[in-house]
Amino acid sequence: MGLRLSGKGQQSHRMVIFLAIFILMMLFFLYCSNNSNNVTYIPFHVVINHPLKTTDLKKWAGKDGYVAVYGNKSMTLRYHTCALVTSSSHVLGSRAGEEIDRTECVIRMNDAPTLGYEADVGNRTSLRVVAHSSVFRVVRRPNELLQHTDSNPVIIFWGPPNKIGKDAKGTLYRLIQRVSMAYSNLSCFSIAPGKMRKFDGLFRRETGRDRQKSHSWLSTGWFTMVIAIEICDSIKVYGMVPPNHCVRKPGSKKMPYHYYKPRGPDECLTYLQNESGRKGNHHRFITEKQVFARWAKQYNITFIHPKW
Ligand SMILES: *[C@@H]1O[C@H](CO)[C@@H](O)[C@H](O)[C@H]1NC(C)=O
Ligand SMILES: *[C@@H]1O[C@H](CO)[C@@H](O)[C@H](O)[C@H]1NC(C)=O
Ligand SMILES: *[C@@H]1O[C@H](CO)[C@@H](O)[C@H](O)[C@H]1NC(C)=O
Ligand SMILES: *[C@@H]1O[C@H](CO)[C@@H](O)[C@H](O)[C@H]1NC(C)=O
Numbered sequence: 035m036g037l038r039l040s041g042k043g044q045q046s047h048r049m050v051i052f053l054a055i056f057i058l059m060m061l062f063f064l065y066c067s068n069n070s071n072n073v074t075y076i077p078f079h080v081v082i083n084h085p086l087k088t089t090d091l092k093k094w095a096g097k098d099g100y101v102a103v104y105g106n107k108s109m110t111l112r113y114h115t116c117a118l119v120t121s122s123s124h125v126l127g128s129r130a131g132e133e134i135d136r137t138e139c140v141i142r143m144n145d146a147p148t149l150g151y152e153a154d155v156g157n158r159t160s161l162r163v164v165a166h167s168s169v170f171r172v173v174r175r176p177n178e179l180l181q182h183t184d185s186n187p188v189i190i191f192w193g194p195p196n197k198i199g200k201d202a203k204g205t206l207y208r209l210i211q212r213v214s215m216a217y218s219n220l221s222c223f224s225i226a227p228g229k230m231r232k233f234d235g236l237f238r239r240e241t242g243r244d245r246q247k248s249h250s251w252l253s254t255g256w257f258t259m260v261i262a263i264e265i266c267d268s269i270k271v272y273g274m275v276p277p278n279h280c281v282r283k284p285g286s287k288k289m290p291y292h293y294y295k296p297r298g299p300d301e302c303l304t305y306l307q308n309e310s311g312r313k314g315n316h317h318r319f320i321t322e323k324q325v326f327a328r329w330a331k332q333y334n335i336t337f338i339h340p341k342w
């Protein structure tokens with residue numbers, strides 16, 4: 035009797051332990067899947083089976099896409115070789131500065147500095163592509179970002195026409211105008227409203243997604259890459275990772291999003307969060323890179339540091 039009872043007791047004891055282990059495993063599983071939801075690569079990506087209509091970026095250009103902010107200059111840049119220096123921390127330690135400086139045209143983005151980073155990013159700037167949201171940051175450091183350049187540098191501003199367009203008499207436009215009047219060697223252009231729409235159309239053709247309906251912003255990288263293809267016969271891109279780079283490898287090192295902000299956000303986290311964002315407008319950094327990878331086969335584009 036007593037033996038039997040203790041046998042039953044042992045059984046229910048075992049049941050409790052099994053149940054506890056089962057619950058723990060479920061919790062662990064839930065935790066993992068939850069966690070991986072945050073970090074796995076959920077591509078916004080190119081629509082599957084989307085018939086790609088390639089655009090010849092060498093031809094679509096046209097000179098009227100860029101409007102001089104001051105005076106009546108026209109954008110006539112043409113180069114054989116260009117270095118497109120990204121703002122990614124992957125450029126750090128590349129020691130590519132001298133090679134970059136030897137290139138005919140050096141292209142930079144937004145307020146990416148050279149001062150203090152010359153060994154890795156070089157010290158010349160021929161063309162800077164600046165987002166409306168970065169205008170203040172560029173203007174705040176004129177000595178470094180506007181003067182410390184080639185003898186006749188060009189700045190191209192992109193943004194919504196109601197902010198930087200010629201008809202927009204807002205603060206931002208007046209600021210850009212003052213800058214281009216003050217620095218006579220500097221040629222400032224803004225992307226014309228019609229051309230801005232063409233950039234949206236290009237995104238639609240290349241990804242099968244409507245930019246606005248899919249709550250996406252184009253990145254400065256997108257504008258810069260297209261402009262570089264328009265004006266350069268061959269392009270070396272410094273510091274851009276391939277589209278699949280942020281598929282999580284356990285233990286992969288954190289890399290700052292910008293080389294000049296070592297304590298800033300992590301690059302992959304920024305890419306992945308933007309890529310999977312559905313509410314609000316997001317940059318589709320990874321999708322854009324998928325398109326760049328395609329363009330690299332069509333045009334003369336090579337990626338270094340990392341090489342791909
Ligand atoms: C552009 O400016 C130059 C002088 O800087 C002038 O000779 C020329 O007529 C102007 N062109 C137009 C289209 O306004
Ligand atoms: C920066 O520019 C100077 C010329 O002004 C050049 O001699 C030097 O090599 C450049 N530095 C780097 C690191 O590229
Ligand atoms: C402006 O350009 C002239 C010649 O084109 C050059 O001599 C001068 O140094 C330049 N000034 C600046 C601030 O770059
Ligand atoms: C690609 O670039 C190289 C030099 O970097 C040049 O010789 C070649 O003509 C370019 N090809 C095309 C199709 O532009």
Ligand SMILES: *[C@@H]1O[C@H](CO)[C@@H](O)[C@H](O)[C@H]1NC(C)=O
Nearest residue numbers: 303304305307308311316317
């Ligand atoms: C998206 O990218 C921008 C940088 O362009 C960054 O400031 C922002 O925090 C990112 N958004 C998310 C949700 O990570």
